[in-house]
Amino acid sequence: DQQVKQNSPSLSVQEGRISILNCDYTNSMFDYFLWYKKYPAEGPTFLISISSIKDKNEDGRFTVFLNKSAKHLSLHIVPSQPGDSAVYFCAAMNKGTYKYIFGTGTRLKVLA
Amino acid sequence: DSGVTQTPKHLITATGQRVTLRCSPRSGDLSVYWYQQSLDQGLQFLIQYYNGEERAKGNILERFSAQQFPDLHSELNLSSLELGDSALYFCASSVGGYGGELFFGEGSRLTVL
Numbered sequence: 001d002q003q004v005k006q007n008s009p010s011l012s013v014q015e016g017r018i019s020i021l022n023c024d025y026t027n028s029m030f031d032y033f034l035w036y037k038k039y040p041a042e043g044p045t046f047l048i049s050i051s052s053i054k055d056k057n058e059d060g061r062f063t064v065f066l067n068k069s070a071k072h073l074s075l076h077i078v079p080s081q082p083g084d085s086a087v088y089f090c091a092a093m094n095k096g097t098y099k100y101i102f103g104t105g106t107r108l109k110v111l112a
Numbered sequence: 113d114s115g116v117t118q119t120p121k122h123l124i125t126a127t128g129q130r131v132t133l134r135c136s137p138r139s140g141d142l143s144v145y146w147y148q149q150s151l152d153q154g155l156q157f158l159i160q161y162y163n164g165e166e167r168a169k170g171n172i173l174e175r176f177s178a179q180q181f182p183d184l185h186s187e188l189n190l191s192s193l194e195l196g197d198s199a200l201y202f203c204a205s206s207v208g209g210y211g212g213e214l215f216f217g218e219g220s221r222l223t224v225l
Contacts, residue, residue, distance in 0.1 A: 006154075036216075043116070043218045044216045045114070049213060091155075098160050100145065102156075103154055104154035105154055
């Protein structure tokens with residue numbers, strides 16, 4: 001049972017444009033969400049997080065939006081840069097447990 | 113550099129064998145998580161320890177076991193290995209077992225022939 005879903009395995013975007021990565025979840029008990037970036041041969045690195053009490057969180061070029069009623073979150077990268085090319089994972093957790101559940105990832109390619 | 117150290121980076125072994133993967137968390141982190149990534153799959157949660165105690169369990173096979181030692185390093189033991197166990201195994205650590213971000217190591221790539 002995949003509780004966190006990233007339905008787009010890949011995405012290509014032109015440099016300077018906006019990249020939008022999407023993530024859906026099924027467990028309404030999730031209350032904390034994170035995005036990670038992964039380059040080949042490296043471990044995932046933390047990008048940005050959001051608590052369920054918020055609907056938006058920004059950090060530089062990265063913004064995460066949370067729509068609790070739709071059980072959907074998205075990561076916006078503006079402007080996209082070639083160095084952003086990587087696999088992006090969303091993750092969710094219920095703070096009442098200790099499990100971080102990850103999606104299957106979306107491979108972003110930013111074209112120069 | 114996340115501060116999380118995993119050894120070995122690469123491991124090739126045969127079916128039926130047993131291996132041990134080691135993880136040293138970031139200094140000060142009490143919680144260790146283990147994840148498995150097979151081919152282009154997502155990160156499958158295996159198990160979590162907090163200050164030496166098991167706190168959460170995911171889809172960990174009975175052939176797999178883990179522990180966290182008093183110095184907080186952790187080991188993941190994989191036995192009776194099968195071809196399907198070939199994967200990247202990631203360790204992550206965090207300050208506490210309740211929320212916050214995870215810091216990942218570079219992973220241990222296991223190949224079972």
